[in-house]
Amino acid sequence: MTFMKLNLRAALLLGSLMIGASPALAEMVLHRGNSGEPQTLDQSQTSIDIEAFIVKDLYEGLTVYDADGKIVPGAAESWTVSDDGTVYTFKIRADAKWSDGSPVVAEDFIFSMRRVEDPKTAAGYANILYPIKNAEQINKGKLPVDQLGMKAVDDKTLEITLERPTPFFIELLSHQTALPINKASFEKNGADFVKPGKLVGNGAFKLAEHVPNDHLTVVKNENYWDAANVKLDKVIFYPIDDQAANVRRYEAGELDLVYNFSSDQIDRLRAANAKQVHVTPAAATYYYPFDTRTEPFNDVRVRRALSMAVDRDFLAKDIYNGTKLPVYSMVPPGLETYGEPAKPDFAGMSQLDREDKAVELMKEAGYGEGGKPLNIEIRYNTNPNHERVATAVADMWKKTFGANVTLMNLDISSHYAYLQEGGKFNVARAGWTADYADAENFLNLSVSSNKTFNYGHYENPEFDALMKKSYEERDPAARSKILHDAEALIMRDQPIAPLMNDANLWLVNDKVKGWGDNANNEHLSKYLSVE
Template sequence: MKKRIIAAFILVVFIVTGLFLSSNYKGAVAASSKQVFTYINGAEPRYLDPALNTAADAANIIINVFEGLTRVNVKGETVPGMAEKWTVSKDGLTYTFYIRKNAKWSDGIPVTAYDFEYAWKRALDPKTASEYAYQLYYIKNAQKFNEGKAKASDVGVKALNATTLQVTLEAPTPYFLELTNFPTYFPVRKDIVEKYGDKWATDPKTYIGNGPFIMTKWVHNSYIEFKKNPKYWDAKSITLEKIVYKLSEDDKANLLAYEAGQVDGAESVPTDEIPRLIKEKKLKIWPLLGTYYYDVNCKVKPFNDKRVRQALSLAIDRTYIVENIGKLGQKPATGFVPYGIKGISKDFRDESGHFLPVKADLAKAKKLLAEAGYPNGKGFPEIEIIYNTSEGHKKIAEAIQNMWQQLGIKVKLSNMDWKVLLERRHKKDYMVARDGWLGDYVDPMTFLDLFTSYSDNNNTNWSNPKYDELVIKAKKTSDRKQRMQYMMQAEKILMQDYAIIPIYFYVKGHVLRDYVKNYYISPLGFNYFMYAKIEK
């Protein structure tokens, strides 16, 4: 989600959303069948276009409406989706996918290999301005096309006919099949996109998908409704008749709605309520592959001085934050890649090393700040921390504000709408900004290529040629041990340059009725509720 998802982003206990359900909304979700699932999903999505989205909350919607060459089943396994089978060449460079003959769009038109070729090249087209274009760089000449150094016809994805898609990679990629169930790799319809332009993904009438559900209504900033897609190739395995995702930015109202019986689940709850919900066994906690962190604008004074960035990072007591604000068993972030990914012989996090203290080191932080020309914070400009509206984000920002004030620095806090935060971060219009990233697949690369100079999801204004070189080397080698070593070296550069301020590693906490069965919560931050069934 992520990633980042995301963003990739993730709406967890720290990222809260919602308005209390109105009487109109209660009427909207009244069930004529017991197979109706209602869930408070998060904020109003910025994009529902698979090529443009970078947020986990929106991805939770997209994965219900679209399906890639592969899909994720209820066990979390990558299994055939639109492609009923595939072959891989001996050198690992060429994949040939065979589209199932009963694959159809929700309006009944067959899904073809041409739809995938169009969608992938559209995401790569610089005119599309997809922040996730780099996720397709594993494909031959994809990066060159995105950077204007090659033509679309040079990209290594080609529909040989309506049911056969051939993909040629730059180098063997062990997780490529996993990538094909990620939203950026989903197909979209050329005729729909070209006819309706940017508005195609904003109206249920034109939001034509190929997945298990169809969007039927979108009341902006309130809720989105979906019904089961009878033309989905595996419709017989889908039990739910309807899904309603409430769009909400108030964690207290979310919990009130849940405890009043108005919804089946909610993505986030107030941090103050966590102990009670755990005691009452109402809170479900899931492991996530993600990192909560602060971006620092590395080109803006005084943050262009590494000593300043290091001082700010060292002044944070990460243990205090996870124990007193998180309360869900989150781990303090001692690097950027989270726990849960195998390295050479043990967990990558332990193998790569621990670059940050879990407790504050104020003495060293003050010393670094003085060396940078700001003894006891004298002459240091007021810092503005920006974050999206959330009680959890606010509490973390207030804690860090107090920690940085111990350095003699003045700190201003600014909360804003989710879309505004995304826009300001992307435009690098900030000093310090809240951020978060969830893996897109289970590999350190999904975290490390985020900070390459060519990544549109790199919000920091930081770049390092040696870092780029190591990431590229890791992507091109098929030797597992060597690629892990390259990635460890890259993370070391990122962390020793203090380009970002990691704070903690995510877990997911949400409320969900026990009568909701047969779903999968991915460590990548996606909720696979399409397989669910209601058993009251």
């Protein structure tokens, strides 16, 4: 009888201990609102931030950005640079492994980057690796892929030779295009290598489930070299491009993070909990490209007139509640290696004077009052803020020129796919966030050979020559002068109308720890936890 009482007491004690321990054993899950469905999880094909947020959780490059947006070692624990700045030697971590347990080796990066430069891959971002020796020639079909300037000294030592010194090369290697893929999985599964159950990554998480337009789930990768310091067990990305729905689900406690929300909600959200509203100035530009292949947008006078008639102060203050800044330059301010961006000659005019000059230019081109009718379609990706901007710009052009302006919107994936695949348009909404903190990253968008991101198909041999010269110039001051001269040409010709500098808008629940605001908008889930 005594023995049975002792056993019963022990069982009750064990049960109470298990109940007390259950919160500590509970799965730690982060729910991320991600603003849209990714077009792809293939590193060679990604181009927008909502894809980068996911693939950078699944794969790790040689370098990564930390929570504060500073570049730090990733899969490479260290590196050295030759005296002439053209040879980088990376030491890959001894304990770096793929999610299937196999070691990450130098050949993995060589295989992946050769694939990006292989013209058969048709990688939209192949040009980002052009600093590597022979990369551009390979991508243009002039050399075989085995001529790429990369060599495995041994399994854990990777040597990369550049065409010329590239000050931003370490930052560039954190871009998703430079992420490795698992050769064995790719050769076995082909295009399906990005699917759950087949994707083998080397990042802090691995892909568990992907239900398009509903959710994508990643779980902790137990084979990740720093798994001991990864606190989250699971991250669920929700591709919600309806910003109002995002905010509702956040306020209902269903989402811990929300990327992008309607700026007209800022005051209300701040009043409810100011600490949870994160508005961070970004190295990013909001702009309207013109399709220079079609009339009348092939006329520089028309493009300049349309750009001059846009009241950027109104867009930034009245539509975005001061969360963006009005700009007239493609390169955002604040880049240390560049300084003050180049501006068009009309930037210093008052808005009224700009409008008067714009009417003169438009009449000179034969459009507007007394001339040919001006029909314009503005395309934008579905988003209430973008709709408000497009509506406001349409009204400005109607009042200034008597233009007939219509609007067309598509979801974010379809919108950018249409532009990147060369679809014809009149005017389109676009945004560019720095891949690395250098003016070249913004100016390269207008190089004629950039078939993916030169949406308006602008061609100017003088501009192309200056950009080429900038790659060959090693003196920082001289290089900056060349880039300023190149930007001045774009601002003169207005193939794009820069409108505002962006801000990164996030809602971050108080229970999310490890968050860091940064202009690069880099937020790896490996640094986060949930209380």
